[in-house]
Amino acid sequence: MDVSSISPILVTxxxxxxxxxxCPIHGETxxxxxxxxxxxxxxxxALPEAKFQPIDIKVEFDHPCWAKDEINRSVKVLCKGGFGVxxxxxxxxxxxxxxxxxxxxCRLVFLIPEFADGTERYYVSYSDREVSIPNYPDHVxxxxxxxxxxxxxxxxxxxxxxxxxEDHYIVYGVVQKGILLGTYVGHTIIKLKPNSTEFETVNAxxxxxxxxxxxVKDGETGTQEAKTVEKSILVDGSLMIRVRIxxxxxxxxxETDNVxxxxxxxxxxxRLYVKVNHMVLKTIEVRYNTxxxxxxxxxxxxxxxxxxxxxxxxxxxxxxxxFYNDKGMRETIDIPKNPSTKETDWIISTDxxxxxxxxxxxxxxxxxxxxxxxxxxGSIEGISNERDGLQVKMGVKExxxxxxxxxxxxxxxxxxxxxxxxxxxxxxxxxxxxxxxxAEFVTxxxxxxxxxxxxxxxxxxxxxxxxxxxxxxxxxxIQNRYNLTVFTLxxxxxxxxxxxxxxxxxNFSYIYVEIYRDDSLVSSGTASRLPIHMDTSPPEDNKSxxxxxxIKSSIAVFDWKNISxxxxxxVPNLEEGNYLIxxxxxxxxxxxxxxxxxxFVNLSGDKKVYVVCSPQITMKVSLKDQYNNYVSGADLVLxxxxxxxxxxxxxxxxxxxxxxx
Numbered sequence: 094m095d096v097s098s099i100s101p102i103l104v105t106x107x108x109x110x111x112x113x114x115x116c117p118i119h120g121e122t123x124x125x126x127x128x129x130x131x132x133x134x135x136x137x138x139a140l141p142e143a144k145f146q147p148i149d150i151k152v153e154f155d156h157p158c159w160a161k162d163e164i165n166r167s168v169k170v171l172c173k174g175g176f177g178v179x180x181x182x183x184x185x186x187x188x189x190x191x192x193x194x195x196x197x198x199c200r201l202v203f204l205i206p207e208f209a210d211g212t213e214r215y216y217v218s219y220s221d222r223e224v225s226i227p228n229y230p231d232h233v234x235x236x237x238x239x240x241x242x243x244x245x246x247x248x249x250x251x252x253x254x255x256x257x258x259e260d261h262y263i264v265y266g267v268v269q270k271g272i273l274l275g276t277y278v279g280h281t282i283i284k285l286k287p288n289s290t291e292f293e294t295v296n297a298x299x300x301x302x303x304x305x306x307x308x309v310k311d312g313e314t315g316t317q318e319a320k321t322v323e324k325s326i327l328v329d330g331s332l333m334i335r336v337r338i339x340x341x342x343x344x345x346x347x348e349t350d351n352v353x354x355x356x357x358x359x360x361x362x363x364r365l366y367v368k369v370n371h372m373v374l375k376t377i378e379v380r381y382n383t384x385x386x387x388x389x390x391x392x393x394x395x396x397x398x399x400x401x402x403x404x405x406x407x408x409x410x411x412x413x414x415x416f417y418n419d420k421g422m423r424e425t426i427d428i429p430k431n432p433s434t435k436e437t438d439w440i441i442s443t444d445x446x447x448x449x450x451x452x453x454x455x456x457x458x459x460x461x462x463x464x465x466x467x468x469x470x471g472s473i474e475g476i477s478n479e480r481d482g483l484q485v486k487m488g489v490k491e492x493x494x495x496x497x498x499x500x501x502x503x504x505x506x507x508x509x510x511x512x513x514x515x516x517x518x519x520x521x522x523x524x525x526x527x528x529x530x531x532a533e534f535v536t537x538x539x540x541x542x543x544x545x546x547x548x549x550x551x552x553x554x555x556x557x558x559x560x561x562x563x564x565x566x567x568x569x570x571i572q573n574r575y576n577l578t579v580f581t582l583x584x585x586x587x588x589x590x591x592x593x594x595x596x597x598x599x600n601f602s603y604i605y606v607e608i609y610r611d612d613s614l615v616s617s618g619t620a621s622r623l624p625i626h627m628d629t630s631p632p633e634d635n636k637s638x639x640x641x642x643x644i645k646s647s648i649a650v651f652d653w654k655n656i657s658x659x660x661x662x663x664v665p666n667l668e669e670g671n672y673l674i675x676x677x678x679x680x681x682x683x684x685x686x687x688x689x690x691x692x693f694v695n696l697s698g699d700k701k702v703y704v705v706c707s708p709q710i711t712m713k714v715s716l717k718d719q720y721n722n723y724v725s726g727a728d729l730v731l732x733x734x735x736x737x738x739x740x741x742x743x744x745x746x747x748x749x750x751x752x753x754x
Contacts, residue, residue: 125224126167126169126218126219126220126224127220127221128154128155128156128158128218128219128220128221129171129216129217129218129219130152130154130155130216130217131214131215131216132148132150132152132170132201132215132216132217134148134205134215135148135150135554135555135557135558136205136551136554136555137211138205138209138210138211138213139209139210139211139212140211140547140551142544142547142548142551143205143209143551144205144206144207144209144360145204145205145206145207145358145359145360145362146204146205146551146555147202147203147204147332147333147356147357147555148201148202148203148204148205148555149200149201149202149333149356149555149558149559150200150201150558151187151198151199151200151201151560152168152198152199152200152201152217153197153198154196154197154198154219156219156221157191157195157196157197157221158195158196158197158199158219158220158221159194159195159219159220159221159222159223159224160185160188160194160195160196160199161193161194162188163184163185163186163188163330164226165226166185166226166227167219167220167222167223167224167226168183168185168199168201168217168218168219168227169183169217169218169219169227170182170183170201170203170215170216170217170218171215171216171217171218172206172209172213172214172215172216173213173214173215173216174208174209174210174212174213174214175210175212175213176208176213179206179208180227181203181204181206182203182204182229182230182232182331182332183201183202183203183227183229183332184201184202184203184229184330184331184332184333185199185200185201185202186199186200186202186328186330186333187199187200187560187562194223195221200560201217202330202332202333202356203332204332204356204357204359229331229332230331231331232259232260232331232332232357232359233257233258233259233330233331233332233333233334233355233356233357234257234258234329234334235255235256235257235258235326235329235334235336235355236255236256236258237253237255237324237326238253238254238255238256238266238292238615239252239253239254239574239615239616239665239666239667239668240252240254240266240271240292240615240616241615241616241617241618241664241665241666242293242294242616242617242618243617243618243619243662244294244402244404244405244591244595244618244619245591245592245595245619246589246591246592246619246621246623247621248274249272249274249618250271250272250273250274250294251271251272251665251666252268252269252270252271252272252273252278253268253269253270253271253322253666254266254267254268254269254271254283255267255269255324255326255336255353256292257334257355257365259355259357259358261290262287262288262289262290263285263289263290263291263292263296264284264285264289264355264363265282265283265284265285265355265363265365266282266283266285266292267281267282267283267336267338267353267365268280268281268282268283269322269324269338269340270319270320270321270322270340277317277318278300278302278317279304279316279317279318279319279322279338279340280302280303280304280316280317280338280340280349280351281300281301281302281304281317282300282301282302282303282353282365282367282534283297283299283300284297284298284299284300284301284363284365284466284534284536285297285298286298287361287538290613291613291614292614293404293614293617294404294405294407295403295404295406295407297395297407297408298408298466298536299392299393299394299457299466299536300392300393300394300395301390301391301392301393301466301468301534302317302390302391302393303349303351303367303369303389303390303532304316304317304349304388305342305347305349305371305387305388305389305528306385306388306391307377307379307385307386307387307388307522308379308381308382308383308384308385308386309381309382310380310381310382312382313382313385313388314342314343314344315342315347315388316340316341316342316347316348316349316371318342318343319340319341319342319343320343321340322338322339322340323337323338323339323340324336324337324338324339325337327352327562328354331357332356332357333354333355333356333357334354334355335352335353335354335355335561336352336353337350337351337352337353338350338351338353339351341374344375345374345375346373346374346375346376346377347371347372347373347374347377348371348372348374349369349370349371349372350370350372351367351368351369351370352367352368352561353365353366353367354366354367354368354561361537361538361539362535362536362537362538362540363535363536364533364534364535364536365533365534365535366531366532366533366534366556366559367531367532367533367534368531368559368561369389369390369528369529369530369531369532370527370528370529371389371527371528371529372526372527372528373479373522373523373524373525373526373527374524375524376521376522376523376524377521377522378520378521379520379521379522380520383443383518383520384437384439384442384443384486384488384506385486385506385508386443386508386509386511386518386519386520386522387508387509387511387522388506388507388508389476389483389507389508389509389528389530390468390506390507390532391504391505391506391507392455392456392457392466392467392468392504392505393502393503393504393505394408394409394410394411394457394502394503395407395408395492395500395501395502396408396409396410396430396500396501396502397493397498397499397500397501398498398499398500399497399498399594399595399598400497400598401497401594401595401597401598401599401600401601401680402498402591402594402595402679405498405595410428410430410489410501410502410503411428411457411458411459411464411466412427412428412430412458412459412460413425413426413427413428413457413458413459413460414426414427414428414440414441414455414456414457414485414487414505415455415456415458415542415545416447416449416454416455416456416485417449417450417451417452417453417454417455417546417549418447418448418449418450419448419449419450420450421450421451422450423542423546424447426440426441426487428440428457428487428489428503429489429503430501431501432489432490432491432501432503433491433494434489434490434491435490435491436490437488437489437490438488438489438490439486439487439488440487440488440489441485441486441487442486443484443486443511443512443518444512445486446484446512446513446514447484447485447486448482448483448484448485448510449470449473449482449483449484449485449507450473451473452546452549452550453469453470453471453472453473453483453549453553454467454468454469454470454545454546454548454549455467455468455485455505455507456468456542456545457503457505458540458542461540461541461542462539462540462541463539463540464536464537464538464539464540465536465537465540465541465542465544465545466534466535466536467533467534467535467536467537467545467548468507468532468533468534469532469533469535469545469548469549469552470483470507470530470531470532470533471530471531471532471552471553471556472530472531472553475530476528476529476530477509477526477527477528478525478526478527479509479522479523479526479528480509480510480511480519481510482509482510483507483508483510484507484508484509484510484511484512485505485506485507485508486505486506486508487503487504487505487506488503488504488506489501489502489503489504490502490503495595495596495597495598496596496597496598497594497595497596497597497598497599498595498596498598509522531556531559533548533552535548573668573669574665574666574667574668574669575666575667575669575696575697575698575699575700576663576664576665576666576667576699576700577608577663577664577667577672577694577696577699577700577702578661578662578663578664578700578701578702579606579608579620579661579662579663579664579674579676579702579704580659580660580661580701580702580703580704581604581606581620581659581660581661581676581690581703581704581706582659582703582704582705582706583705583706583707584604584620584660584676584678584689584690584704584706585678586601586602586603586604586660586678587601587602587603589601589621589623590602590603590604590679590680591603591605591619591621591679594680600680601680602678602679602680602681602682603619603621603678603679603680604619604620604621604660604676604677604678604679605617605618605619605620605676605677605678605679605686606618606619606620606662606674606675606676606677607674607675607677608664608667608672608673608674608675609672609673609674609675610668610670610671610672610673612737612740615667615672616664616667618662618664619662620660620661620662620676621660621661621662622659622660622661659703667696668696669696669697670695670696671693671694671695671696672693672694672695672696673691673692673693673694673736673738674690674691674692674693674694674702674704675688675690675691676688676689676690676691676704676706677689678709687708687709687751688709688751688752688753689706689707689708689709689753690704690705690706690707690753691704691733691738691753692704693733693734693736706753707753707754708753708754709751709752709753709754710751710752710753710754711749711750711751712731712749712750712751712752713747713748713749713750714729714743714747714748714749714750715743715746715747715748716729716743723743723744723746724743725742725743725744726742726743727742727743728740728741728742729741729742729743729748729750731750731752738752739752
């Protein structure tokens with residue numbers, strides 16, 4: 094579905110010469126449809142935590158049910174209680190057709206209503222003839238997207254992802270493949286802050302990964318590093334979306350084939366469900382970095398702080414890790430918020446033998462009540478045909494420490510139960526090992542550990558009734574993607590301004606490019622003449638090198654193959670279409686940001702464009718009525734050659750718009 098057209102589509106059928114007799118239940122008419130069947134709910138709806146939980150069940154119809162597709166259908170969900178009869182928004186999928194216009198069964202999705210008290214009953218109502226179709230809002234949608242951000246020349250965030258949108262706000266990004274500042278992030282879920290309208294790093298709230306990874310000499314490897322993936326949108330409905338991502342590790346020893354599902358949630362609690370399937374294709378011997386001896390999933394957070402580059406102020410490391418242990422108790426461990434080690438400091442290692450218990454959850458959180466991110470698992474049993482059970486490990490690390498930039502990270506890994514106290518550490522993962530389980534990545538903006546405990550009970554009850562079909566009717570077509578290289582002319586700034594700003598914390602000027610499509614930011618980064626390589630760390634033996642070798646090492650930091658006379662930014666993998674390029678001078682001589690150039694581009698192939706830059710000017714606009722009073726809320730649109738360059742609204746004052754001269 095197109096994110097830009099989330100509003101519901103109203104389709105009306107006029108029925109001539111057709112009459113239906115309402116179906117009574119216990120003497121009361123519930124629906125104009127002729128057929129009604131009971132729906133059994135697998136949870137206690139009297140519980141407060143049951144409110145707005147998604148119900149996803151299979152319905153077998155006693156009579157042929159009229160349905161041409163997921164939208165043109167007669168199926169409705171009714172809720173009957175002391176309040177009367179209420180129709181609930183619903184969605185159907187996985188239709189089993191009898192003929193072109195009738196089905197014998199389908200999957201049915203709806204939410205437990207807020208007014209549920211445990212005494213209400215649920216029904217599915219349907220007809221065997223064509224009727225007016227239900228008209229429900231389209232609350233959720235999913236887009237196959239690409240994100241590119243280059244905060245410093247050569248330092249890139251570049252990945253393909255599924256963008257999950259709910260009522261015009263971006264809730265999650267599910268990464269298919271790509272890299273985040275040198276770290277591979279395939280099968281990573283990025284939870285965005287509430288009410289995010291742009292997919293940007295500053296809006297990232299928490300990361301969860303469902304790739305399979307293990308330790309190697311120089312770090313880790315696994316399915317998160319896949320260069321090619323199979324992907325498809327399985328379902329894109331009004332209450333639920335579902336996508337599939339399948340990938341192999343570079344060594345071809347592991348395959349991850351996961352299905353990600355999001356159900357509409359009208360509350361601040363957000364949940365993304367995952368059907369995880371890892372398959373070991375070749376026997377793996379973990380010889381290095383042995384605390385990562387087979388990770389099934391992880392929670393990660395990243396905190397960076399820059400005194401001079403605002404967009405690099407990202408994330409927060411929450412102070413506590415809690416999990417439900419194998420002794421049937423909650424265990425809480427402090428997380429260092431300011432780690433100082435260059436190598437991973439294992440706060441919980443293999444030797445600590447921390448196993449997850451039957452309630453099967455692990456979370457990072459603030460003081461209660463507060464923000465809480467958790468992984469909840471459907472079970473700790475029947476997960477693997479090799480070693481059952483789940484272990485918790487946690488490591489922190491100082492990634493960058495410079496006068497003007499500091500970056501720290503913390504990761505919580507849920508791994509194989511490879512070690513028990515007094516036994517030998519099992520570091521061999523046999524060929525043919527299959528790891529399969531249901532999991533939930535859930536966020537409470539103001540939650541407690543009691544909330545997670547209750548959530549885990551509900552999740553396990555609902556997960557038993559799920560049936561994930563890996564083939565669907567959603568969009569899975571290959572999109573044409575192209576590279577766009579932007580050259581900036583007459584855009585003056587301090588040499589290596591962004592790099593110096595990050596390193597020193599001082600405000601050196603630099604040129605920054607933003608690329609928009611349909612008023613949405615899709616890519617951005619620093620324009621430079623000479624990029625730097627991703628790995629800027631010197632060799633280990635460089636401490637003993639002579640002066641000439643040190644100079645050579647410093648020169649090798651720069652990407653000389655891509656040197657340019659003009660400052661440029663190369664953005665890969667943009668979809669075919671129309672774009673607006675905006676060029677800014679950050680940390681300008683007169684302070685702040687200056688809008689110095691723009692260009693509209695139609696991208697239908699790889700393209701190089703030149704943006705001529707000029708000084709910024711300020712346009713002041715005020716709107717008053719006949720009584721000389723300011724009028725607020727009026728749309729103010731600035732166009733160039735018939736295309737929208739800027740749009741804003743008037744206020745109870747003069748509006749200032751900056752544009753290039």
